[in-house]
Amino acid sequence: MRDQPFALNDPQRAAALSSAMHRLVPRDRAVKIVHICGTHEATITEHGLRKLLPDQVHVLEGPGCPVCVTPTSDIDAALQLLDAGVTVCTFGDMLGVPGSGRTLAQARAAGADVRTVLSAADAARIARSVPQQVAFFAVGFETTAPMTAAVLVDDPPSNLSLLVSHKLIPPAMAALLEMPDTAIDGYLAPGHVSTIIGLQPYRQLPGGGAVPIVVGGFEPLDVLYALTLLLRQIATGVSSVENGYPRAVDAEGNPAAQRLIERVFSPCDAQWRGIGSIPGSGLALREPWEDRDARTRFRIEGRAGDDLIPGCRCADMLTARAVPSDCPLFATKCTPSTPVGPCMVGSEGACRIWFRYGGRPIL
Amino acid sequence: MTPGGRCVEATHGAGGELAAQFLAEHILTRFPRTKTGSIGLDALDDGATLTLPAEGELVVTTDSHVVKPVFFPGGDIGRLAAAGTINDLAVMGARPLALTLSLVLEEGFPLSDLATILDSFAAALAEAGTSVICGDTKVMGRGEIDGIAINTAGVGIACPPISDVGFSPGDSILVTGTIGDHGMALLLAREEFHLRSDLRSDVAPIWSLIARALEVGGIHAMKDPTRGGLAAALNEMARKSQRTIDLEENAIPFRQDVLGLSAMIGIAPTDVANEGKAILAVAPNKAAVVLEALRAHPLGRDAAVIGTVTESHPGRVILNTTVGGRRFMEMPLGDPVPRIC
Amino acid sequence: MCLAAPARVLAIEGNEATVDYNGIRAVARLDALPDPVAVGDYVLIHTGFAIRRLSPDDAEETLRLFDELAAALDSEATPSPRQEPDTAHEV
Numbered sequence: 001m002r003d004q005p006f007a008l009n010d011p012q013r014a015a016a017l018s019s020a021m022h023r024l025v026p027r028d029r030a031v032k033i034v035h036i037c038g039t040h041e042a043t044i045t046e047h048g049l050r051k052l053l054p055d056q057v058h059v060l061e062g063p064g065c066p067v068c069v070t071p072t073s074d075i076d077a078a079l080q081l082l083d084a085g086v087t088v089c090t091f092g093d094m095l096g097v098p099g100s101g102r103t104l105a106q107a108r109a110a111g112a113d114v115r116t117v118l119s120a121a122d123a124a125r126i127a128r129s130v131p132q133q134v135a136f137f138a139v140g141f142e143t144t145a146p147m148t149a150a151v152l153v154d155d156p157p158s159n160l161s162l163l164v165s166h167k168l169i170p171p172a173m174a175a176l177l178e179m180p181d182t183a184i185d186g187y188l189a190p191g192h193v194s195t196i197i198g199l200q201p202y203r204q205l206p207g208g209g210a211v212p213i214v215v216g217g218f219e220p221l222d223v224l225y226a227l228t229l230l231l232r233q234i235a236t237g238v239s240s241v242e243n244g245y246p247r248a249v250d251a252e253g254n255p256a257a258q259r260l261i262e263r264v265f266s267p268c269d270a271q272w273r274g275i276g277s278i279p280g281s282g283l284a285l286r287e288p289w290e291d292r293d294a295r296t297r298f299r300i301e302g303r304a305g306d307d308l309i310p311g312c313r314c315a316d317m318l319t320a321r322a323v324p325s326d327c328p329l330f331a332t333k334c335t336p337s338t339p340v341g342p343c344m345v346g347s348e349g350a351c352r353i354w355f356r357y358g359g360r361p362i363l
Numbered sequence: 364m365t366p367g368g369r370c371v372e373a374t375h376g377a378g379g380e381l382a383a384q385f386l387a388e389h390i391l392t393r394f395p396r397t398k399t400g401s402i403g404l405d406a407l408d409d410g411a412t413l414t415l416p417a418e419g420e421l422v423v424t425t426d427s428h429v430v431k432p433v434f435f436p437g438g439d440i441g442r443l444a445a446a447g448t449i450n451d452l453a454v455m456g457a458r459p460l461a462l463t464l465s466l467v468l469e470e471g472f473p474l475s476d477l478a479t480i481l482d483s484f485a486a487a488l489a490e491a492g493t494s495v496i497c498g499d500t501k502v503m504g505r506g507e508i509d510g511i512a513i514n515t516a517g518v519g520i521a522c523p524p525i526s527d528v529g530f531s532p533g534d535s536i537l538v539t540g541t542i543g544d545h546g547m548a549l550l551l552a553r554e555e556f557h558l559r560s561d562l563r564s565d566v567a568p569i570w571s572l573i574a575r576a577l578e579v580g581g582i583h584a585m586k587d588p589t590r591g592g593l594a595a596a597l598n599e600m601a602r603k604s605q606r607t608i609d610l611e612e613n614a615i616p617f618r619q620d621v622l623g624l625s626a627m628i629g630i631a632p633t634d635v636a637n638e639g640k641a642i643l644a645v646a647p648n649k650a651a652v653v654l655e656a657l658r659a660h661p662l663g664r665d666a667a668v669i670g671t672v673t674e675s676h677p678g679r680v681i682l683n684t685t686v687g688g689r690r691f692m693e694m695p696l697g698d699p700v701p702r703i704c
Numbered sequence: 705m706c707l708a709a710p711a712r713v714l715a716i717e718g719n720e721a722t723v724d725y726n727g728i729r730a731v732a733r734l735d736a737l738p739d740p741v742a743v744g745d746y747v748l749i750h751t752g753f754a755i756r757r758l759s760p761d762d763a764e765e766t767l768r769l770f771d772e773l774a775a776a777l778d779s780e781a782t783p784s785p786r787q788e789p790d791t792a793h794e795v
Binding site for chain 3: 004005006008013016017019020023024118119120121122140143144146147150154192195196221222225228229232246247248254255256257260
């Protein structure tokens with residue numbers, strides 16, 4: 001029943017890698033591995049992989065949830081677009097994230113034209129089919145930005161604009177390393193972001209030479225393999241960038257996708273909810289496409305929003321300083337149907353993923 | 364609405380001559396004149412009667428069906444309504460005696476669609492060896508109801524009735540076939556994923572399958588994993604009984620295309636409805652024979668033992684994953700939303 | 705954040721491919737791929753776009769890497785520091 005060639009999940013190999021990890025791990029201290037990808041957290045939690053890890057190894061999700069790190073000012077901008085009569089197209093899990101006041105879902109319930117899409121191409125399709133202005137809420141990391149760019153270079157309808165909220169992973173990795181109490185022993189780098197960007201951005205991380213970085217894939221064995229490579233580096237006192245996902249990642253990345261991003265966007269400073277401003281971590285439309293920027297087209301004023309919510313520990317989840325069960329609101333006051341913070345709303349959020357799979361790291 | 368085709372009209376539900384003609388043309392032609400007691404359907408009396416057997420308990424169940432779309436790959440609302448009620452009786456251990464059929468129709472609903480739906484309903488009843496003994500038809504104005512709603516009540520005899528909590532540590536947990544087929548087929552039919560496949564609903568009445576298991580004996584509990592899927596049904600069983608259900612992921616039967624769709628849209632097949640499957644908790648010394656009996660039946664070919672009842676985590680369901688990990692299987696969050704990125 | 709599933713290419717028309725994932729058929733854009741794909745190749749798809757071409761041999765090759773690492777570490781001794789480890793696993 002399960003003869004899929006790329007379903008890499010046989011328990012014998014998992015046990016072999018688990019044994020290797022148990023032999024490699026330092027006896028006298030804990031090891032903290034941070035990943036920046038909700039899909040890594042989902043793979044780990046869905047397959048119960050923490051049971052196979054040595055007790056001293058802790059794997060935490062950092063800011064790997066693009067919806068969770070979208071600042072309230074971006075959501076408020078989307079709400080302002082709706083007030084101006086613009087149809088806003090967005091990914092589904094963005095609907096429930098609160099801005100300064102309402103969520104997009106609440107705006108829709110009150111009659112605003114919010115549409116759920118699966119891709120930027122869907123937003124362009126919608127724009128072609130309606131007379132009014134349509135804005136695509138362009139959220140996502142480097143895996144998703146090329147698709148937004150592809151739509152823009154492919155003769156999009158004139159009534160389509162972008163509310164750009166794309167973010168870049170390597171600057172966030174650098175920012176976490178600079179924070180005082182993150183204590184990261186190694187990074188599990190996101191596989192499909194790396195398919196796009198390759199390995200060079202990790203080699204160039206300021207402060208990056210201090211920690212091992214291994215790119216990992218998303219099958220259960222891919223994750224165990226990458227973690228084993230990380231522990232081997234830690235055991236030998238080595239810190240380098242290793243490609244643990246060579247079938248999907250080349251050192252130079254995907255040049256066509258990179259060209260699409262570079263043609264349409266340039267890096268800019270960006271606000272990450274729960275972290276603050278990270279230099280060079282966002283994307284802004286280049287001059288030839290400035291008229292496609294929804295903020296410019298509709299004269300949206302940027303207003304800094306209140307990103308943090310009293311009692312909510314999302315900021316600590318996003319900086320890999322806590323796990324969901326450390327938050328007293330987790331699974332008590334804060335649940336998917338009554339979320340307090342964005343980490344319980346975003347489908348890539350650690351809290352939502354942990355709630356989904358039982359709320360405990362090890363069973 | 365089919366232009367030029369015949370449609371449901373307000374008078375069809377209003378009593379009187381036209382309603383009687385409707386009944387004669389659409390209902391009485393389809394359901395044999397089964398008599399479960401002295402007064403049957405064909406008497407068109409105010410009610411019908413059932414003569415109760417000497418032994419056993421009467422089991423009653425009811426359901427309303429408003430599925431969208433009305434016609435879906437593998438079935439329609441008629442088959443769904445019939446199978447749903449028959450299967451509710453079956454997992455209580457009850458042989459179906461009779462069903463009621465109440466229709467609420469929108470004025471303008473195409474009679475050809477209604478004919479197809481009623482044919483499906485009748486065919487499903489025939490598969491389970493039962494029939495309709497009474498019912499009702501109402502028509503609401505255009506726009507006052509969306510197409511069609513069906514309510515059924517089912518009556519059966521169980522000897523003895525089987526609950527969904529009567530199991531004990533050591534019992535084996537079985538499912539009668541592949542998991543998630545109906546829910547995934549409907550997601551494909553309903554959502555604009557731009558995905559296509561041959562995936563069909565598993566909707567089917569399973570009384571004859573369950574009867575085989577009951578003949579073997581040792582069935583301590585049963586449940587049908589409809590809305591909320593296998594995960595919801597097992598969690599309800601665990602919570603109500605305060606036992607633990609410990610599952611082997613590798614043993615749960617899934618179709619390849621269901622797994623494929625699940626990987627593409629991020630919705631677990633254990634979280635979506637099944638309409639032709641049952642969960643059984645079986646005494647350990649009977650599990651192998653029950654499994655053989657299920658697999659010998661056309662609807663049970665993929666039956667499997669998927670887990671055991673234990674006491675380690677009262678009220679919880681635990682999944683031992685294929686790769687060797689372990690985690691809770693939680694109650695699903697509600698209507699599944701596809702996860703994209 | 706990378707829900708990307710590897711699907712087999714069934715047909716190609718312009719900048720779109722019809723792909724199959726275990727019986728589920730979808731259409732994926734090819735604009736973001738550096739090299740052309742052929743029918744029978746696998747592609748990783750993310751939000752409707754192919755981001756990487758894979759061949760069926762890649763799965764076997766990957767399993768070989770897993771086995772090599774497990775075998776290399778299958779000893780009591782701590783591995784000695786290695787030379788230029790960031791070139792060892794690059795393609």
